[in-house]
Amino acid sequence: MNRIKYKVSKGTEQRKSHLRIKDAIYDAFLGFARNPTRTFLAALGTIIGVGTLVSVSGIATTAKQQVTSQFNSILATEITVSDNSVGHIPFSAQERVMHIKGVAHAGISWQLMADVNVARDLSVSGPQQFSTTLPIYASTPDGLTQMQADIITGRLFDKGNERRFDRVALIGSIAARQLGITSVANRPAIFINGTPFTIIGIVTGLFGQPSALSSIIIPASTGLDLIGSPYAGSYLGHKINEKFITEKSNAVLQNSSAQEPTMYVTTAKGAAGVVGKEIAYAIYPQNVNALSVITPPGPDLLSNAIEGTTATLLILLGIVALVTGGVVIANTSLLSVLGRTSEIGLRRALGARRKHIAVLTLLEAGCIGAIGGMIGASLGVLATVGVAATHTWTPVLSYQIIVMAPFVGAIVGILAGIYPSIRATRIEPVSALQH
Amino acid sequence: MPDQLVVLENISRIYEGPNPVNALVNVSASIQQGDFVSIQGVSGSGKSTLLNVLGLLDRPTAGKYILNGLDAMHISERERTDLRCYYIGFVFQSFHLLATRSAVENVELPLYYRGINRKKRKESASKAIEKVNLLHRSASFPATLSGGERQRVAIARALVGSPKLLLCDEPTGSLDKNSSDNILELLEELNETGLTVIIVTHDSAVANRSKRHLYVVEGQLHE
Numbered sequence: 001m002n003r004i005k006y007k008v009s010k011g012t013e014q015r016k017s018h019l020r021i022k023d024a025i026y027d028a029f030l031g032f033a034r035n036p037t038r039t040f041l042a043a044l045g046t047i048i049g050v051g052t053l054v055s056v057s058g059i060a061t062t063a064k065q066q067v068t069s070q071f072n073s074i075l076a077t078e079i080t081v082s083d084n085s086v087g088h089i090p091f092s093a094q095e096r097v098m099h100i101k102g103v104a105h106a107g108i109s110w111q112l113m114a115d116v117n118v119a120r121d122l123s124v125s126g127p128q129q130f131s132t133t134l135p136i137y138a139s140t141p142d143g144l145t146q147m148q149a150d151i152i153t154g155r156l157f158d159k160g161n162e163r164r165f166d167r168v169a170l171i172g173s174i175a176a177r178q179l180g181i182t183s184v185a186n187r188p189a190i191f192i193n194g195t196p197f198t199i200i201g202i203v204t205g206l207f208g209q210p211s212a213l214s215s216i217i218i219p220a221s222t223g224l225d226l227i228g229s230p231y232a233g234s235y236l237g238h239k240i241n242e243k244f245i246t247e248k249s250n251a252v253l254q255n256s257s258a259q260e261p262t263m264y265v266t267t268a269k270g271a272a273g274v275v276g277k278e279i280a281y282a283i284y285p286q287n288v289n290a291l292s293v294i295t296p297p298g299p300d301l302l303s304n305a306i307e308g309t310t311a312t313l314l315i316l317l318g319i320v321a322l323v324t325g326g327v328v329i330a331n332t333s334l335l336s337v338l339g340r341t342s343e344i345g346l347r348r349a350l351g352a353r354r355k356h357i358a359v360l361t362l363l364e365a366g367c368i369g370a371i372g373g374m375i376g377a378s379l380g381v382l383a384t385v386g387v388a389a390t391h392t393w394t395p396v397l398s399y400q401i402i403v404m405a406p407f408v409g410a411i412v413g414i415l416a417g418i419y420p421s422i423r424a425t426r427i428e429p430v431s432a433l434q435h
Numbered sequence: 436m437p438d439q440l441v442v443l444e445n446i447s448r449i450y451e452g453p454n455p456v457n458a459l460v461n462v463s464a465s466i467q468q469g470d471f472v473s474i475q476g477v478s479g480s481g482k483s484t485l486l487n488v489l490g491l492l493d494r495p496t497a498g499k500y501i502l503n504g505l506d507a508m509h510i511s512e513r514e515r516t517d518l519r520c521y522y523i524g525f526v527f528q529s530f531h532l533l534a535t536r537s538a539v540e541n542v543e544l545p546l547y548y549r550g551i552n553r554k555k556r557k558e559s560a561s562k563a564i565e566k567v568n569l570l571h572r573s574a575s576f577p578a579t580l581s582g583g584e585r586q587r588v589a590i591a592r593a594l595v596g597s598p599k600l601l602l603c604d605e606p607t608g609s610l611d612k613n614s615s616d617n618i619l620e621l622l623e624e625l626n627e628t629g630l631t632v633i634i635v636t637h638d639s640a641v642a643n644r645s646k647r648h649l650y651v652v653e654g655q656l657h658e
């Protein structure tokens with residue numbers, strides 16, 4: 001007996017049941033290709049699952065992109081540069097910053113002092129002098145744009161006024177009312193600390209702050225010339241500084257509290273992030289920490305914020321969708337296995353090992369999952385494009401998720417196929433073949 | 436010994452359960468290579484049980500089974516599968532063809548489990564189909580074939596792997612007289628080429644075509 005048994009294992013060594021993976025794939029392919037209805041029903045779960053995943057992610061990224069570009073175009077172009085305790089903004093800063101690629105405007109402005117005696121010469125209409133104390137700003141012509149100065153009547157000062165240190169001033173709408181100025185046609189004059197200035201325009205806007213509307217704005221060069229540096233004798237751009245700080249202006253500054261200058265830089269759309277990084281180098285290459293550069297929350301920050309809220313939802317939805325898809329595959333696979341009991345019994349009778357039955361069922365489930373993944377991804381793309389089209393947005397989809405979809409589907413299919421395939425291997429040929 | 440294809444000694448098969456059934460009781464038999472054996476008996480006598488034991492689809496409760504000189508009792512499920520794969524062909528009363536595969540694809544099926552490539556599978560399957568005179572219906576699906584044609588496809592499938600033993604359980608049970616004769620002629624032809632055929636039937640007209648007649652009566656085998 002032992003001798004014969006030995007012979008069995010020896011004798012059947014070359015005659016073992018074996019299934020090449022290529023043939024198994026072909027067999028599985030015939031299995032689902034010849035049963036399109038069954039395949040479709042089984043794939044429906046993954047179609048819905050992957051479809052949901054792709055469309056949710058697509059719509060989320062599309063919406064994100066949309067918000068980002070809107071944000072970019074409105075807000076994300078303004079950079080504020082101000083002093084910190086280490087350094088000051090030199091006047092040459094404006095020039096240097098303008099050379100940075102992506103910069104549209106750059107302007108410097110500062111509030112000269114809290115209390116400046118402003119008097120209007122009323123000699124034309126009477127002998128009295130009207131006198132009050134108003135805040136005064138100094139600004140470069142470009143700085144006016146940054147201050148959002150809107151002309152009501154007259155004109156803004158320009159580079160020419162700036163170059164010539166002209167004694168011209170703009171007046172805020174509230175200050176104009178206080179001083180009784182309604183028109184600039186007859187060139188009204190005011191005295192700032194005794195120096196006459198011609199009012200060339202009445203402005204509104206001014207940071208959108210009502211308090212700023214009761215102020216007077218003079219060209220930055222004039223301000224420096226007349227009243228001096230906001231740094232009380234320290235440098236504000238070497239040349240201008242040396243040239244124009246006078247004893248008189250020093251004296252004025254000593255008993256007034258000038259605010260430090262702020263530079264406002266407007267960039268091209270989306271360039272704020274890059275420009276922001278270069279500004280410090282352009283102004284103070286020797287010490288990039290000398291200034292504080294405040295860039296708006298750029299697309300990165302913003303999309304992170306949006307991603308934070310949508311990512312959780314996205315992942316949850318995706319998981320729910322995929323689990324649903326998996327359950328549907330598991331269900332249909334199980335039904336299909338139970339419905340094919342006699343086929344499986346027959347295959348076992350014809351020489352298939354339990355392993356071969358498992359491979360076949362798993363391959364079928366995996367392929368159905370992959371097909372579902374592909375169809376689902378296509379539908380997801382269509383849904384994204386559709387939603388984007390109705391909002392006239394640009395559809396944005398990460399290609400990774402589309403490439404991954406069939407694999408995700410296949411993995412879901414294989415996972416879902418595990419239990420049905422175990423059930424399939426348990427089918428006994430004898431009972432399966434009874435009619 | 437080698438021409439003793441099948442040796443059964445004191446085989447019994449008891450179906451456990453609330454009412455245990457002694458389906459086979461001390462069955463002993465030996466079948467020569469090239470034999471054409473019929474197994475007859477009334478319904479429920481144990482014919483199918485015996486055939487399943489012979490075909491290694493079912494394990495007897497006790498006894499000794501030597502197939503082609505190899506111990507077929509004390510081996511694993513895997514080894515039994517290997518033996519089925521290379522030694523045994525089955526023909527069933529209800530054909531058991533896959534509805535979604537063409538005739539030739541059905542015949543190919545056993546060859547998948549022998550690691551045979553697609554081209555060779557197709558060749559062998561076509562040859563087997565030719566043997567049962569159905570080459571002209573190779574591409575047809577089972578639903579479009581007559582009962583007799585379906586059984587011929589099933590026989591081709593059983594033959595494609597060149598088994599040593601062809602086991603037929605009521606192969607003509609679902610067929611009319613004409614188709615039935617046709618199938619029996621085919622089986623006779625195959626037997627003449629040296630194939631060992633065992634056919635289970637309750638129809639003595641069918642059994643008369645065989646060379647050797649066995650009878651199962653209440654689980655016991657008689658010559």
Ligand SMILES: Nc1ncnc2c1ncn2[C@@H]1O[C@H](COP(=O)(O)OP(=O)(O)OP(=O)(O)O)[C@@H](O)[C@H]1O
Pocket residue numbers: 450451452456458476477478479480481482483484485637
């Ligand atoms: N899986 C099973 N569990 C319990 N009893 C069984 C099982 N299979 C068969 N039997 C019993 O064993 C006995 C023999 O059954 P078997 O199928 O071998 O008979 P048969 O001769 O082939 O009958 P038929 O001509 O109707 O096909 C019967 O009494 C049957 O009820």
Ligand SMILES: [Mg+2]
Pocket residue numbers: 482483484
């Ligand atoms: Mg029977």
